[in-house]
Amino acid sequence: MRVGVLGARGKVGAEVCRAVEAAEDLELVAQVDTGDDSDDLGALTERGVQAVVDFTHPDVVMDNLRHCVEHGIHAVVGTTGFDDARLDTLRGWLDASPATGVLVAPNFSVGAILMMRFAAEAAPYFESVEVVELHHPDKADAPSGTATRTARLIAAARAEAGSGPVPDATSTSLDGARGADVDGIRVHGLRVRGLVAHQEVILGGPGETLTIRHDSLDRVSFTPGVLLGLRQVAAHPGLTVGLESYLGLS
Numbered sequence: 001m002r003v004g005v006l007g008a009r010g011k012v013g014a015e016v017c018r019a020v021e022a023a024e025d026l027e028l029v030a031q032v033d034t035g036d037d038s039d040d041l042g043a044l045t046e047r048g049v050q051a052v053v054d055f056t057h058p059d060v061v062m063d064n065l066r067h068c069v070e071h072g073i074h075a076v077v078g079t080t081g082f083d084d085a086r087l088d089t090l091r092g093w094l095d096a097s098p099a100t101g102v103l104v105a106p107n108f109s110v111g112a113i114l115m116m117r118f119a120a121e122a123a124p125y126f127e128s129v130e131v132v133e134l135h136h137p138d139k140a141d142a143p144s145g146t147a148t149r150t151a152r153l154i155a156a157a158r159a160e161a162g163s164g165p166v167p168d169a170t171s172t173s174l175d176g177a178r179g180a181d182v183d184g185i186r187v188h189g190l191r192v193r194g195l196v197a198h199q200e201v202i203l204g205g206p207g208e209t210l211t212i213r214h215d216s217l218d219r220v221s222f223t224p225g226v227l228l229g230l231r232q233v234a235a236h237p238g239l240t241v242g243l244e245s246y247l248g249l250s
């Protein structure tokens with residue numbers, strides 16, 4: 001498969017380029033970044049790219065994807081910032097290009113995917129649950145895509161189980177002190193130099209807490225999932241959200 005990487009000089013994109021170059025069944029034929037002469041999506045079709053990997057920025061990813069879908073190029077997307085409206089827009093573009101596959105995954109690390117799954121599984125058994133995400137301070141978005149997805153999965157699992165709202169008697173607080181409310185679940189974001197990507201889900205009931213923690217200590221944690229995405233995306237036309245189904249987890 002002929003692969004193009006968008007955001008090729010970025011922190012994750014550079015790691016993805018190394019992984020694709022090392023894979024015998026994949027050929028890296030285009031590297032696109034704002035810092036390069038080749039900052040041009042036209043390079044993708046000129047070089048016969050069959051699938052792109054996008055690790056760019058939430059502000060530009062939709063334009064990239066519109067171009068790819070219009071040209072029948074499959075896409076494996078790590079860039080964050082996808083809400084329901086964006087996903088609906090993507091589905092609309094894909095309806096007009098039914099053979100094209102797009103995978104949007106808030107996190108490509110296997111450990112993070114399992115952390116989200118375990119958190120959702122545990123959530124109905126506890127009164128309280130809150131999400132704390134911790135990242136490097138150069139990150140563009142907050143809360144992280146992973147934290148938002150985790151909170152949504154937790155909220156859905158609790159709704160299905162008939163759990164009530166999480167308890168919180170706070171009546172006075174400074175703005176932000178209780179984090180962001182994602183579907184009724186509080187999400188807190190820390191930005192600290194030295195960190196890469198980390199998350200804790202803290203669950204609590206009478207007399208006990210359970211903490212589920214995942215740490216990406218190096219950005220190589222994302223590349224096996226990205227390679228899996230590249231190898232499977234053509235066999236999954238339309239939009240897939242989350243790497244879980246490619247891993248046989250859903």
Ligand SMILES: NC(=O)C1=CN([C@@H]2O[C@H](COP(=O)(O)OP(=O)(O)OC[C@H]3O[C@@H](n4cnc5c(N)ncnc54)[C@H](OP(=O)(O)O)[C@@H]3O)[C@@H](O)[C@H]2O)C=CC1
Pocket residue numbers: 006007008009010011012013032033034035055056057058060077078079080081105106107108109140145222
């Ligand atoms: N799903 C997952 O598993 C993961 C997702 N992410 C997400 O991936 C995204 C990128 O993260 P990260 O690598 O840390 O960020 P970086 O800022 O290090 O890299 C992004 C790169 O994309 C470039 N870029 C910006 N606009 C364009 C464009 N239109 N075309 C091509 N390249 C462009 C940037 O250039 P310039 O700096 O000049 O703007 C930069 O080199 C974020 O949304 C992050 O949250 C990160 C880790 C894992």
Ligand SMILES: O=C(O)C1=N[C@H](C(=O)O)C[C@H](O)C1
Pocket residue numbers: 080106107135139140143144145146147196197198
């Ligand atoms: O920007 C990052 O670094 C990361 N972004 C993704 C997110 O927002 O969840 C994945 C991981 O947390 C690293």
